Amino acid sequence: EVQLVESGGGLVQPGGSLRLSCAASGLSFSNFWMSWVRQAPGKGLEWVANIKQDGGEKYYVDSVKGRFTISRDNAKNSLYLQMNSLRAEDTAVYYCARDYRRTGWFADYWGQGTLVTVSS
């Protein structure tokens, strides 16, 4: 059974930093692209970033470019999101998801999410 478990969320002040982790099990983690998707309270889904199997390609939504860094450790079956210079508008539940390619890309497995609150 595929399991994705996020951790690292919490309350942080504006301008602060936080590192999210996603522990993967039940899949050959190193074989898949992985993504982060977030959802602000009461709002819709926003794709944040994704990373290739070997970490050699990364893509970000414009609103986080230069502030967030996606990375992975295939030896630890783990995905990360380093978030710096956090803003109130970054407050959201952050989900990690497995990317799969078949007639385009889609996220077929999701974690339960971790809440990040940016507030003073």
Added chain:
Amino acid sequence: DIQMIQSPSSLSASVGDRVTITCRASQSISNYLNWYQQQPGEAPKLLIYGASSLQSGVPSRFSGSGSGTDFTLTISSLQPEDFATYYCQQSNSPPRTFGQGTKVEIK
């Protein structure tokens, strides 16, 4: 970035109704269109990928169609567990933008 516009933003329907949700892309995305269902407090669940391919384990009352810029998600006979929010997402090019969501409520 490609913009995805869903309509309606919300709808009220009864069990057994046929429900259709539309999604329009700001430019052609071929058939690189996914649909997700999200229940309150839960992670999204993939329903449809490639505009019309049903994800394994998803009931056949869900179907998708379209290509280019216009897409639809149809629920042929709404069931109690289908009351949720639905999102389309394009995967033609990054960032993989989502529509704003359509909330399906009980009439």
